[in-house]
Amino acid sequence: MKQTELSVKERISVLIRARYPLVYVVSSEEKRVEDTMKEIARERGKRCFVWSITKGLECDDGTRLSDLREPLKVLDYIMELDVKGLFVVKDFHPFLNDPVVVRKLRDVNGELKTTVKNVLLLSSILKIPPEMEKEISVIDYDLPGKDEIGGIIDGICRSVGGDPTGGSDINREKVIDAALGLTAEEAENVFAKSLVQTGHFDVGIILSEKEQIIRKSGVLEYYQAQEEMTEIGGLEYLKEWLKKRSLAFTDEARDFGLPQPKGVLLIGIPGCGKSLTAKAISSLWQIPLLKLDMGKVFSSLVGSSEENVRKAIQTAESIAPSILWLDELEKGFAGMGGGSSGDSGTSARVFGTFLTWLQEKKSAVFVVATSNDISALPPELLRKGRFDEIFYIDLPNRAEREEIFRIHLEKRKRDPQKFSLDLLSRQTTGYSGSEIEEVVISSLYDAFDKHQDISTDGLQAATSSMIPLSQTMGDRISEIREWAKLRARRASLQCFEEDESKDRLLELT
Numbered sequence: 001m002k003q004t005e006l007s008v009k010e011r012i013s014v015l016i017r018a019r020y021p022l023v024y025v026v027s028s029e030e031k032r033v034e035d036t037m038k039e040i041a042r043e044r045g046k047r048c049f050v051w052s053i054t055k056g057l058e059c060d061d062g063t064r065l066s067d068l069r070e071p072l073k074v075l076d077y078i079m080e081l082d083v084k085g086l087f088v089v090k091d092f093h094p095f096l097n098d099p100v101v102v103r104k105l106r107d108v109n110g111e112l113k114t115t116v117k118n119v120l121l122l123s124s125i126l127k128i129p130p131e132m133e134k135e136i137s138v139i140d141y142d143l144p145g146k147d148e149i150g151g152i153i154d155g156i157c158r159s160v161g162g163d164p165t166g167g168s169d170i171n172r173e174k175v176i177d178a179a180l181g182l183t184a185e186e187a188e189n190v191f192a193k194s195l196v197q198t199g200h201f202d203v204g205i206i207l208s209e210k211e212q213i214i215r216k217s218g219v220l221e222y223y224q225a226q227e228e229m230t231e232i233g234g235l236e237y238l239k240e241w242l243k244k245r246s247l248a249f250t251d252e253a254r255d256f257g258l259p260q261p262k263g264v265l266l267i268g269i270p271g272c273g274k275s276l277t278a279k280a281i282s283s284l285w286q287i288p289l290l291k292l293d294m295g296k297v298f299s300s301l302v303g304s305s306e307e308n309v310r311k312a313i314q315t316a317e318s319i320a321p322s323i324l325w326l327d328e329l330e331k332g333f334a335g336m337g338g339g340s341s342g343d344s345g346t347s348a349r350v351f352g353t354f355l356t357w358l359q360e361k362k363s364a365v366f367v368v369a370t371s372n373d374i375s376a377l378p379p380e381l382l383r384k385g386r387f388d389e390i391f392y393i394d395l396p397n398r399a400e401r402e403e404i405f406r407i408h409l410e411k412r413k414r415d416p417q418k419f420s421l422d423l424l425s426r427q428t429t430g431y432s433g434s435e436i437e438e439v440v441i442s443s444l445y446d447a448f449d450k451h452q453d454i455s456t457d458g459l460q461a462a463t464s465s466m467i468p469l470s471q472t473m474g475d476r477i478s479e480i481r482e483w484a485k486l487r488a489r490r491a492s493l494q495c496f497e498e499d500e501s502k503d504r505l506l507e508l509t
């Protein structure tokens with residue numbers, strides 16, 4: 001878990017001590033990073049300088065060299081200055097389009113190796129020219145952890161002269177947890193808003209603000225999942241597997257020697273409960289769920305794709321233990337390998353970032369990836385070790401369809417015992433869970449229109465008027481099934497195909 005890893009300050013400190021001349025820190029929190037750098041400089045007996053295009057070079061003794069606004073000039077100055085120094089260079093990425101600046105930075109890198117000077121490029125966007133990738137070390141600056149958020153709360157308590165958390169340790173813990181995933185500034189703003197609105201730190205307000213802030217970032221959605229495992233019909237093997245891992249992120253599990261679960265890939269036919277399962281895991285394990293929209297990751301409207309993935313990973317790690325749900329995984333990697341699509345280079349880089357993280361991650365982030373198109377998934381992703389397990393979710397078998405009818409009737413406050421579920425499940429061979437739900441809803445509409453209640457007859461009529469997807473996409477389903485037979489574990493006790501052929505045999509005899 002995170003506690004056992006080095007803090008971001010320690011990681012930067014190690015690079016500085018090891019004389020890495022160029023470090024790229026990715027963060028939108030300039031003040032936090034600057035403060036940390038000043039602390040590190042103090043601890044290491046160095047001077048700290050901060051450069052920006054608007055102010056030039058600011059020294060820690062308060063002097064400002066505003067004639068050094070030019071990128072090339074400041075790099076020259078850094079090379080020449082005889083000092084033990086740490087140079088924080090803000091927003092340098094746009095200048096890295098200029099070959100002269102890139103050359104100069106490479107010169108700086110060479111020169112600084114034998115000095116006690118380090119340059120820290122600080123930007124919210126990661127952009128490194130390919131020729132410099134090996135020369136620059138990249139650090140993603142973590143969002144504030146529990147201690148730092150606690151510090152912000154203490155600061156507010158001091159300034160308002162009271163304790164808006166309500167005093168008890170439990171309340172304080174809840175407020176801190178609710179604010180995890182926000183930057184220091186966002187947390188301060190959310191706390192202030194809650195204070196103005198209610199006079200105290202309200203967990204509900206903080207959570208809903210966090211939901212909005214995360215959504216505003218463009219590609220992530222923070223889910224307050226309501227769905228329970230009991231709302232899923234069938235999929236016993238999958239449910240059992242997940243139940244066994246309910247406490248997998250606890251310290252007891254670590255002490256017992258269990259590895260941290262990495263994640264699960266759910267492959268299957270559309271509408272058979274993949275998304276529903278992702279949401280229900282969050283309720284079962286009682287940990288927050290972040291949904292990453294793979295389609296949006298690649299949309300130019302919400303920024304660079306690599307940045308989007310890095311930010312999503314960073315947010316998920318900051319609220320760990322958490323679940324990162326990659327919905328429609330195939331959309332992220334479409335066009336990879338084939339090289340036919342124009343952005344296959346970007347896809348490959350994003351994929352690389354994600355794969356490395358998945359392979360090396362130590363944080364308590366459980367990845368749930370869902371997909372219904374295996375042909376678009378790169379084989380590297382499916383190799384052992386990336387996910388803990390790959391599950392295949394087929395069309396529901398007869399018993400599962402019966403259970404799904406029961407669940408959706410109960411959801412609409414109808415007594416399932418009043419319906420012939422056996423008959424209905426036999427009539428809906430090849431229907432997905434979402435199609436069964438649609439049958440229930442459509443028959444409710446019909447009954448409401450006729451001022452009646454729904455009945456088995458009404459449900460049967462609704463069934464007959466629907467053509468299930470399995471009839472129109474039979475070939476694709478067979479293809480997924482064949483693929484899954486060799487590579488995935490099945491999610492249900494009874495395989496759909498076996499079950500249906502047994503039914504057919506029964507009908508014949």
Ligand SMILES: Nc1ncnc2c1ncn2[C@@H]1O[C@H](COP(=O)(O)OP(=O)(O)OP(=O)(O)O)[C@@H](O)[C@H]1O
Nearest residue numbers: 231232233270271272273274275276372404433434
């Ligand atoms: N096994 C099931 N038990 C109960 N309800 C189900 C089941 N499968 C699907 N449903 C119903 O259908 C809805 C849609 O299913 P869901 O979104 O989970 O399917 P999916 O497999 O993720 O589909 P897609 O691949 O199209 O995203 C669910 O919200 C639920 O109401």
